[in-house]
Amino acid sequence: MKLADFSIKHPAIITIILLALVFFGVLSFRSISQSLFPDIGLPSIIVFTAYPGVSPKDIEREVTDPLEKELSTMPGVQRITSSSRNSVSFITVEMDWDTNLDMKIGELREKINGAMGNLPEGIQGVPMLFKMEANAMPIYSVSVLSDIERQTLTRFAEDEIAPVLSRIGGVAEVNVHGAPPQIVDIKVHLNQIESKGISVLDIFQLLKSNNVSLPAGSVVFQNQSLNIRTAAEFSSISEIEQMVIGYRDTSFIRLKDVAEVSLREKRAETETISNGEDVIIVDVYKQPKSDTNTIIIEAKKVIDTFSRDYPGILSFKIVADQTADIKLAINSVKNAAITGGILAVAVLLLFLLSFRTTIIIAISIPLSLLLAFIGMRLKGQSFNLMTLGGLTVAIGMIVDNS
Incomplete structure (x- = not known):
């Protein structure tokens, strides 16, 4: 019929x-x-390796080439391109279009672990992996303006605003940027360390060995395996100043006795300016398959709440809004x-x-x-x-x- x-x-x-x-x-x-x-996952993964103080030619020979040789043996790899620059190596691994990147990252990590024996000891940690995604742009950005010092404002945005935005359903990541990073500046008095029999290299080695976080094995508690780490990282300028660097005449020699320790802003490579003013920017990124409009509506409610809670102290201005x-x-x-x-x-x-x-x-x-x-x-x-x-x-x- x-x-x-x-x-x-x-x-x-x-x-x-x-x-x-x-x-x-x-x-x-x-x-x-x-x-x-549309949510399109680009089948590419970037391998980033930092090797401070090394020229691009040495980076290519000692880091990029060994990693490329190891990664090229992976199945499903279409093409590998690389860029060796001063102190850093970038390797882009392009996969087949039907590749599950989450599974491939695990395979890539195994390959990199296998190549670690061929890499120099001076690289910073383990090479990092980043997925290239089509939605790698924020759906909502807002600038934070205040008379508060920029570093303090940045910490407030990172500790207070960003966690609340991150709890919105469908939010993948919240980034805060705008203030230049801070670095610890140590000015050593050479005449004082010479008189105490201490060298600059000794201070450098002590700073390096006292600012680490290492795995310390695991324990089994209630049929669960718990990992343990020894955290010995500096958390304040005072801790650095109090670090013992020697012993003389029945008393400890601390870093503050032979050097001045202070925080200073690193020279900014980029600046975030709105209407001629330096500002802090908060970017919101969404997860795949999530509703952009719903996320932005909830994000605006969060920003309105902070505006009401801190009148006259904080002001916000929308920089990017995909709903429009x-x-x-x-x-x-x-x-x-x-x-x-x-x-x-x-x-x-x-x-x-x-x-x-x-x-x-x-x-x-x-x-x-x-x-x-x-x-x-x-x-x-x-x-x-x-x-x-x-x-x-x-x-x-x-x-x-x-």
Whole structure:
């Protein structure tokens, strides 16, 4: 039995199916997330290695080449490109498009661990891995302005504002930047260390050995294995000043006795300026498949709360907000689709001169879109420039096929 014959003989069943299609289509439409661009995971991983004080040529010979040789044996690798610069090595590993990057990072880590024996001892820690993602731009950025000193303001943003924003559902990461990093400045009095029989190299080695965090094994407690670390990192200038560097005449020699220790700002390579003022920027990044609009609405509520709690002390200004771009893009595509659908129906009516045929085609357009919304919801797709553009093209194809 043909579908047309079945539909004519069983109108009640067809009506129920159409009503169910409309019901679930509307539900799907209301629950589909919105974003400016689709979630596309680029199949690339960056391997970053720091080797301070080494020239680009030595970086390439001692770090980049051994890692490239080891990583090239991995299955699924399409291409490896590298860049060796002063003190750092960047290696980009491009995978097949159907590669699961989360699984590949584990394999890459094993390969890097296998190559560690061929790397120089002077590299900083273990090479770091970063996934290249299409959504590597913030969906919401806000500047924080205050008369408070910038370093203090940065710590407040990192300790108070960022954790609250991070707890919003769908937020992947919150970054705070703007203030130049601080470094510890130690000015050693050479005449004093010479008189006490201490060298600058001794002080350097003591600073290095006293500022470490190392694994100390594990213990089993209530059938659970717990890892233990020995934390011996400096947390304040006072701790550095009190560090013992020698012993003479029944008394300890501390660093403050032979040197001046202070904090200073490192020369900034980039500056964050808004309306001619140095500001702190808070960037919010979203997780894949999450709703951009919902995240930004919740983020604005958090910022409004801090504005009310600290009146006259903190002020905020929106730097980037994707909701406006999303609304503009969606409305543009939606208006184009509606206009195109109306014009298509009008042209059909003009040339077919059949009101009944035109009505059938006109009804098929929204029903087909509702069915598409159900499919998008089941597949976890979002409303974005790509999917809305595809729906617009589909409207024309529906008219042609009708």
